[in-house]
Amino acid sequence: MEALAKPRALRPLPPPLAVYLKSMSYVDVKMRWKKDASFDAVPVLSHARDLRPLVSLARLLSPSPTPVSAVSKRGRSLEVPDRRVTSFLRRFPAAFVESAGPQHNLPWFRLSDAAAGLLREERDVFAARRADVAGRLRRLVLMCPRRRLPLRVAQGMLWHLGIPEDYFRDPDHGIGQDGFRILTSGDGVDDGDGRETELGLIDDGKLQEMPLSVLQMNAVRKFGSAAEVPILLFQSKGLRLKQKIKDWLEGFQRLHYVSPYEDFSHIRPGSDVSEKRAVGVLHELLSLFVTCSAERRRLLCLRQHLGLPQKFHLVFERHPHVFYLLLKEKTCFVVLKEAYMARGDTAIEEHPMLEVRKKYVELMEQSQEIIRGRRSGKPIELESNVSGSGDIEDGIETLS
Template sequence: MFIISCSSKTLKKFLSSSERSIFSVQYPLHNPPYAYTQTSNYVNVYMEWKKDPSYDSIEQIHKSIELKPVVALKNIIAQEPSGCIPISAVSKRGIELGVPMKVARFLRLYPSIFEEFSGPKYNLPWFRLTREAVEIDREERRIYEDCRKDLRERLKRFILMSKGKVLPLKIIKGMQWYLGLPDDFLLYPERNLDGSFRFVEMEDGLNGLAVENEEKVWSAMQKSAMQRGVYSGGSMEAIEFQLFPSKGLRLRRKITYWLEEFQKLPYISPYEEFSHLDPDSDMAEKRVVGFLHELLSLFVEHSAERKKLLCLKKCMGLPQKVHKAFERHPHIFYLSLMNKTCTVILKEAYCNQSTIEKHPLLSVRKKYINLMKESVVILKNRRLSNRFVNQENLSLALDLDYVDEDSRERAKSSFHNSQSYVREACDN
């Protein structure tokens, strides 16, 4: 009945489209199979943000913003042959060093790290490192020497994830703190870099650093899956992300179903070519989530300010709405709103049985943070002692006032007595 009612032209179009859809899979494919993956079966996925105190209380993450200018000032003092500097040497470099206030006031906030004394000329304030800060600085330099290969490998992986395997130097310098690279890492390439790195001039006139690599690079997720025996290294194998739900977070049934299907998709390594992926597909989203997972696994605290990560969109080939990946996957990433900024935290790095490799510099930064906490105690004790001294001075002043009042009363009484004695003598 249906065929009779259709025109011959419509029937021919229907048969030709059906033939293509049914029989096209019998012929060799020119593109990878995941190029034909359907788009998301639940596009408008919205995950409710849930506050998690366990991630909001990680000191090395939320003190990192405060620690960065402290370490920058520490490096300036440590590089001086005399080991001390006048305040005039850094007073006008506050913006450059990321100091949020006057440099002198900032240095005085950390007496356990910076020791103030009067200089040899003009009685100006000078600063040097405390004995505890000097010891930690030596340990930090020793780690840089012993772990130079590890730091070089992290930088190489960071560049290999970019488009064309090259990054502008300004991007690398902007991420130095997160990668744990020393300030002079790029200033001495013959000592810190090997033959796989080369400095190039990019198309937009910027100086860049490129990496040449012919070996297979495995991501942290691939290594972990191989260790668990659930991945053999194939190009179309699925790797499920480790999920760490926050307490009290409940997902709707249709979102749970979408997440289960998302986990079954093939894993695309951030070191593999991705230009053939449909940007609106679940495969492209899984590649973006895998990229962010790998990127955060390279960082010292396995976290970063979200606005810093968004600056990598162009050079890393990320979609315009890459921030949606953090919101759609709260079991993988946590967004902390501490310190009046949004910080992205890789949850897997802070679980009890984490397979994410710890950064060698993390232990040193924790020691600096402990010194910063000691500074709070020192300043508090100073305020209490000053208050006690002020109270003593006030009591002494009140006592003196009381003594003076007694003296005045005695003098007044003796005066009246003398006047009475004079009057009595006159009357007689």
């Protein structure tokens, strides 16, 4: 008997309830740090570690002799590198003139004519270009989502922005005319007197249209619009990229750009768009500074207030074509390459206080010549090269 079996009809499988596709676009970029001697040759960068304590001490001293004990106990707050104020003052005889005190032969110091002249010039530049200099602080506050910044954090940024360090303490400065106000709230930072203070804007940033970032202005200059905003890249000498990193970098340039002044709450943390925003925020931040550079550790206090990721310092290592890490005497400085390598083809404006900083650096280099002359038995007097107003011939070469 022949068995006839009917083929069993195959029923189509029901459609899946959901299809989950997980896309991993993150590329683990690890680049070896390469030294670039051209940045070490810029005096205002190579002397940056000593420049801030030198100017701070110059503001404390006067043209008349002062005992070193009046400033020696402030070495920690001034962040003198060797922690000994007397040794630091003796390193710069072109700025600080030493003499013996009337009792016990203790060292006294006074400002040289050149240093006193530079202090006057610094005040004059701030008075003449106040709107430009104070406007940089305003842009920093506008970069904060709350349009506020703890007063202590803002105080720490004054040196980098070229604003006098007594800007908030001296009522003569009148910060209200620049559009700022000091707020007391529960979200601020305790100033030690039981109060919590923040720096805010009188108009809370509502009466003015948000400014364009430097990257957006670069795009407008190059393409006529800011629809696509690439980041200017500058090849690091001797640095070769793997093909997968090159491909990632090309895709990174095509990502959507979020301005530091825009709302970023819709961006998913850890995404490539979030990383591009972090690069843009740090790019804009450094472009506001006098030398377009800063110690990396000093930027850590801005992480929470600018909406940066937890390990945002890795951005400097992942993008060596945008930032350069200058390692100097156990200190790491972040330098914005565009400011020094674009050769004028950039929207970054030179800070009004930059020329004064260069003259301070020239005093530091003259001090080295004086010390070398003393060691060789041939003292070199450089005071005659400085006019009575403290102006010095500008002989500093920069990359720009």
